[in-house]
Amino acid sequence: MSRQTTKVFLPVLLVAFAGGVILAEYFFAPQILSTLGSELKKLGVLIFSMSMIVGLVGISINSYKKISRRAPGEWYLHVWLLALLYVWVIVGLIYTPTHDFYQWLFANFITALYQAMLALPAMSLFVAIYRSYKVKFELNTILLTASFLLVLFAGAPLGEAIWTGFTPIRSWIINVPTASAERGLIITMALGVIGLSLRTIFGIERTWLGILRVPTATEEEGEGE
């Protein structure tokens, strides 16, 4: 096999095979297809799980490099990262994830950190409102601001206490213009999704391999290292 076959042709063929089976399983009745399809999906989850371990190796290598060259200001953080990471993995493998101690770790490390992170977007949203609505006399910006304000006032008890009319206006804005514009967006987006999927399954587009053009171009030669 030439280098080209192993490096480009086979991966493209595998994409076509996996995608083709998943699509065929959806349309056609024979049992063999759905068995094959569900095994492929399982294989997908297996590769996903394996990539988690690849990630572990990758992060370990990166952190080790930073620690060994004593990267200023951050090498001790990487020591902590590696220590916690491996302690966590060992704890999780010795005890089960349903063990009380693991649950305690999960609740007070991951959940606490994650919920705190979810508090950041609220601040960002208000900063965005402060910074981004530079109302110019442009139709789009005016419309954006107007519908923003109308819906805003209907969103809280205070707005309703001021004027009860905000609520029906909000319902109309959201159910008529917003919903139908969104429907158009969703259909367009989905057609694009199918387009990219089929292009890649048919091997016309190979950007996921880092190759921009179709095989007819001379690009393929440059691809060999």
Place this chain on the structure above:
Amino acid sequence: MSSLLEGVKKDRFYVSWILVIIMFLSYLVPLGIPVTIRDPTREVYQFLNTLPADSKPLLLSLDFTAGGSPEIRPSMMAVVKHAISRGLKFVVIGIGTDESTALMQSLFDDSGVEDTYEYGVDYVGIGYIPGGEITVAALAQDFSSVVETDAYGNKVSDLALTKDIKDWKDFSAVIPFDSAGVHMFWVRNWTPYDIPYYGSFTAGSEPRYVAFYNSGDIDGYMAGLRGGAEYEILTGFLSTGVKSMDMQSLTHLYAFVVLVAGNVVLYVFKKEGK
């Protein structure tokens, strides 16, 4: 102060600090801005308040994540406390996220269900069931084929409450609590049946489901923190929902102020620039 603030983006700093201070103060100094009870929430309350205590169990689905729980949890707690006070039986499942088993456990711990209810007879916790929309559809047609054991490893066919449940007819109502965006699964697959359908979802997704309420598919709902607060007022189990209403009103007002302030600053700044 000036050395402390060096390198900080000033505008951003003030905008976020004022937001957080407003939120803290709204909990510490309640203003009591009146909350009007809206019809959809009242419908849920009236249904649960008139349902006879010996009727079939309610099906509660916890489809929210730990992240979304500040918004949905108040309505869930209020509904469950109300059901307990009325002696209604219930089955708890979860289809949206794998976090629902843990959320269910915290619901049982915090609602005091264990004090008055007997597990397996008055309530059952199934926990997370994987499979998404297909599962939701299958639950309505053949409950026992989808659910075999509860969250604690008991066979559902051994538990008094669940052993006779076959399909949707064996529940008196279904109430999904959703922040994971799976409420549509329930609407699509359960509203065709003749079973009272109530729901709780995020305020942001309320507009999408209003259409189903208007057409009569959804009999009533609680939207976000606000819906939870309304339900707490109706039942008298006042908790975080009601306490958060001032915060909601004030932050909305603040959003308006910030919008105006941003433009004023821009205008003044531009003028000076010229």
Place this chain on the structure above:
Amino acid sequence: MLEPLGTWIALAFTVMILSFGLYKQNRFFRFAEYTAIAASLGNGVVVAIRYIYSTFVEPPMTQGGLSILYLLAVVFAALLFLQFVGEYRWASRYPMAIIVGVGLGVAARTSLETEVVKQVWAAMIPISGSGMDLFNALLSFVITISVLAYFLMTPKYKGNFSYLLKAAQAFLFVGFGAKLASAIPMYVAWASGRIQFILKVVGLM
């Protein structure tokens, strides 16, 4: 003993993360950030190893038969590790190809059903009724069609058609404004969860 300690750890992490939003990038935030990376990767690795073991390694050991193929699948997935070996790096493309193919197949069929066909058919609302209903049905129809036309790539619009496109853009922005405003309660509720937590730990609520 673990419980109160856990609450204080959680409080400390909460404050460290919030310090980013309220102040700026600082050493404590960075510590919390690295903790989050380590903890969530650790959790992911634990879940992954357990999944691989229970689904792909245990059955061949206990059942034998065709399930022996699962061991081959594990070896195939492990080709990913070859990316660390310079010379045979290309072999890690094979498992990648499978996962990409599965994803694209699922995406194509899901989009076709839930996002194209269901939405197209949902758009086929009769333009009838009276007063506001008629107006709303007509408006919805016009907006959906004009937004779809707006995103066509090949035609160059001229004359009256360009007004349709302006309208499509305008309605898109009306929608963006409405969705932006209805997001506020959600984000604020998220943040309020942490504020209530802090108040509870400090004992003010």
Place this chain on the structure above:
Amino acid sequence: MIIIEGRITLFVLFIIYTLVMIAYVNLGRQGKTVNLRKIPAIDAIDEAVSRAVELGRPVHWTEGHPRASKLYDARGVYLVASLSFLSLIARLTAEKGARLLSSVGHPELYPIVKEVVRTSYNVAGHPEDYVDEDIQLMPEYSYLAAVLGRITREKPAAHIQIGYFWGQDSVAVPEVAQGEGCFSINGGQVGALQYLVVLSDYVLIADELFAASAQISRDPVLIMDMAGLDVNKAIMIVLIIAGVILSTLGISSLANLINM
């Protein structure tokens, strides 16, 4: 019946879609081509990279929250689209000599991103500039904090965020990037557009996200594929118009097709 009950209409539409696509791709193979509408956001990537070179600061690329999408589920295609942008960005940074920072949220994408960036650097003829450490994995729950931290520390000149984003990532990340003075080009699913529109210099709206390779490569095959996509869109428009007219007249035969 060989086709699964209830999916006949879907199958017919799928076949029509595929046939149109194949026909146009064949036209492209024969060298025919059409003019596509320019997507400004894609041209802006070039500008963004040049700006980064001028300022001597890096370019930052990220693709989203791993709990919101997985490569093997229905939203994975957004990540594949993001990869096609990454290969363009990597080639430009390699050619112009800017540093490329990749923040990868998805563990399953981590090896692929390394592969794409390395290949792009090879193709551009600068394999020696590839830095493995600049590609960082930010798994699951840590994504938001890690990306925000990285942006504020490294202060990139350009921030390019394309993929599938949950609310928190599509608000906080672009806002912080904007605050750091990044030139930002963002794109995401329909649910994230309202935030991206107010927080970016350029936004990829709707299927512009999937059209990158055609505009970049100017390859007739890919361009004609886009033209085929337009025909498919037109088919949908015609279907909607026909459906609305028929149901207004009280004829429900077309509307009933969905159940077949």
